[in-house]
Amino acid sequence: MESLVVILVLGLVAFYGVGIYNGLVRSRQMAKEGWSGIDVQLKRRADLIPNLVETVKGYAGHERETLEQVTRMRTAAAGVPSGDVAGRAAAEGALSAAIGRLFAVAEAYPDLKANQNFSELQASLETIEAELQMARRYYNGAARDLNVKVESFPSNLVAGWFRFEQMPFFEIENAADRQVPKVGF
Numbered sequence: 001m002e003s004l005v006v007i008l009v010l011g012l013v014a015f016y017g018v019g020i021y022n023g024l025v026r027s028r029q030m031a032k033e034g035w036s037g038i039d040v041q042l043k044r045r046a047d048l049i050p051n052l053v054e055t056v057k058g059y060a061g062h063e064r065e066t067l068e069q070v071t072r073m074r075t076a077a078a079g080v081p082s083g084d085v086a087g088r089a090a091a092e093g094a095l096s097a098a099i100g101r102l103f104a105v106a107e108a109y110p111d112l113k114a115n116q117n118f119s120e121l122q123a124s125l126e127t128i129e130a131e132l133q134m135a136r137r138y139y140n141g142a143a144r145d146l147n148v149k150v151e152s153f154p155s156n157l158v159a160g161w162f163r164f165e166q167m168p169f170f171e172i173e174n175a176a177d178r179q180v181p182k183v184g185f
Contacts, residue, residue, distance in 0.1 A: 020149075020158045027146035031167045034139030038170060039082060041132040042092060048128065049074045049099070052121045056102060059112035063105045066098075073098040085168040093172040099125070136170050143167035 053067050060067075077091035103122075106112050113119075147166045150159040158164075 017158055020155045021162060024146070024149055024155060024159055024162070024164050027142065027149055028164065028167075030142040031139065031146050034135065034142040035082075035085070035167075035170075037135035038132065038139050041128055041135050042077070042088075045095075045125070045128045045132065046074055046078055048121060048124055049095075052099075052102070052118075052125070055115065055118045055121060056106055056112060059109045059115070060105055066101050066105050070095075070098045070102050085170055089170050089172055096172075140169050143169055 049070060053070055056063070057067055073091070073095040077088070077095045080087045080091045082088070106118070143166075146164075149155045150164050150166050
């Protein structure tokens with residue numbers, strides 16, 4: 001009878017451990033899905049930037065430094081490895097600041113502000129920025145849930161045995177970069 005109780009207790013502990021493991025796997029996959037959503041929106045934004053730069057260049061070609069800086073920041077952001085969340089956040093923050101300066105330059109050109117192509121690019125960028133914000137929130141929430149499980153008892157025991165690690169948050173370090181570039185005219 002005692003051996004049956006021991007076997008039953010060990011079975012329950014194993015069953016509980018499997019449940020914790022599966023919860024950790026689910027949380028890790030949700031965080032990866034969240035990062036994929038951010039990656040997709042960042043790619044959409046990066047694809048939009050050359051068209052935006054070319055449109056501005058047609059009206060404000062002598063603002064070469066600003067245009068080149070946007071292009072450099074886009075290239076730098078694209079060069080950050082996908083798994084480097086902190087590096088990608090820093091590069092994307094710098095790109096957002098450069099886009100903000102690009103729109104500040106555009107303020108000085110009334111013909112550019114009235115250009116339909118520029119207006120459409122501006123609206124597309126606003127949409128992408130809103131979707132990027134939602135993707136960041138989703139990823140950070142999924143990362144938070146995983147991190148809580150990795151740190152909480154008893155799931156931290158299972159996480160340690162199977163080498164689950166915390167996921168970093170997608171944060172913008174410069175407070176000025178936290179704001180979406182102003183694109184309203």
